[in-house]
Amino acid sequence: MRESKKLEVSCLKLGLARQHREVLRGINATFKPYELTAVVGPNGAGKSSLLNCLAGVLAPTAGQIEFDGRPVQCLSATQRARFCAYLPQAETPAWRLEAADLVALGLLPWGQPADSAARVTHALKLVDGLQFARRPVTQLSGGELRRVQIARLLVGEAPLLVADEPTAALDIRHQLQLMQTFRKLADAGHTVVLALHDLSLAARFCDRILLLQDGRLLAQGAPEDVFSPALIGDVYGVRCELRRCGGVLEFVAVDLLERP
Numbered sequence: 101m102r103e104s105k106k107l108e109v110s111c112l113k114l115g116l117a118r119q120h121r122e123v124l125r126g127i128n129a130t131f132k133p134y135e136l137t138a139v140v141g142p143n144g145a146g147k148s149s150l151l152n153c154l155a156g157v158l159a160p161t162a163g164q165i166e167f168d169g170r171p172v173q174c175l176s177a178t179q180r181a182r183f184c185a186y187l188p189q190a191e192t193p194a195w196r197l198e199a200a201d202l203v204a205l206g207l208l209p210w211g212q213p214a215d216s217a218a219r220v221t222h223a224l225k226l227v228d229g230l231q232f233a234r235r236p237v238t239q240l241s242g243g244e245l246r247r248v249q250i251a252r253l254l255v256g257e258a259p260l261l262v263a264d265e266p267t268a269a270l271d272i273r274h275q276l277q278l279m280q281t282f283r284k285l286a287d288a289g290h291t292v293v294l295a296l297h298d299l300s301l302a303a304r305f306c307d308r309i310l311l312l313q314d315g316r317l318l319a320q321g322a323p324e325d326v327f328s329p330a331l332i333g334d335v336y337g338v339r340c341e342l343r344r345c346g347g348v349l350e351f352v353a354v355d356l357l358e359r360p
């Protein structure tokens with residue numbers, strides 16, 4: 101059922117204006133199969149705007165997005181949905197759907213595959229959510245609901261997975277489990293793009309970091325190149341330290357920096 105194809109996604113001089121304000125400017129970046137990329141930056145930097153453009157929720161007002169070298173405008177909505185699964189930053193369920201039915205919505209681009217039920221079960225297992233399958237999503241806790249929404253992202257096994265702050269509502273066990281799942285999916289050839297506020301998780305699990313500030317791409321590269329305490333401190337306005345704890349990198353914001 102799934103597009104077995106790997107997908108390379110390019111942003112070429114991408115720009116976006118919202119309410120006549122430029123919120124993304126001149127973004128040049130490529131997202132490759134086998135790569136787990138974190139998009140980081142302070143509040144309002146443009147992370148969600150960039151992810152919305154990748155997912156086709158917002159249309160760029162400048163530049164271009166290409167899937168394997170083809171402008172995305174050449175794709176139908178269904179083709180694009182088969183290539184890219186998207187988890188928005190926040191989403192309140194409007195209907196009293198059961199969790200398994202909400203997850204199954206992630207299969208809509210493929211119609212009604214014969215193995216839908218097995219796929220939904222597998223996706224719920226990935227987020228440790230099988231026990232919620234028959235619960236109305238309106239009756240789940242914030243983190244439980246988020247895990248069900250993540251299962252909907254994963255169920256179609258789209259080549260490009262775009263998730264906006266997927267770990268934000270999760271407890272530490274489920275954060276770790278989810279980042280391990282994204283790592284495995286990237287290792288299997290998926291192109292994975294996550295907006296993350298947790299720089300420690302980004303440093304530990306991601307291959308590449310895109311650092312945004314005021315809608316511009318300030319730096320991109322391997323975590324060890326982008327995550328210098330000086331650069332991060334400057335961008336976020338904090339004094340920070342990068343520590344190694346039990347073999348794991350941890351970003352610690354130690355104090356605020358005075359801003360002029």
Ligand SMILES: Nc1ncnc2c1ncn2[C@@H]1O[C@H](COP(=O)(O)OP(=O)(O)OP(=O)(O)O)[C@@H](O)[C@H]1O
Pocket residue numbers: 118119123141142143144145146147148149150189
């Ligand atoms: N619906 C909207 N209409 C107009 N401007 C918007 C809208 N949504 C966001 N913006 C503006 O676009 C800019 C980028 O917002 P965006 O949500 O992409 O930032 P972000 O990096 O995801 O922030 P956060 O970390 O707070 O989620 C901000 O200046 C924001 O005020």
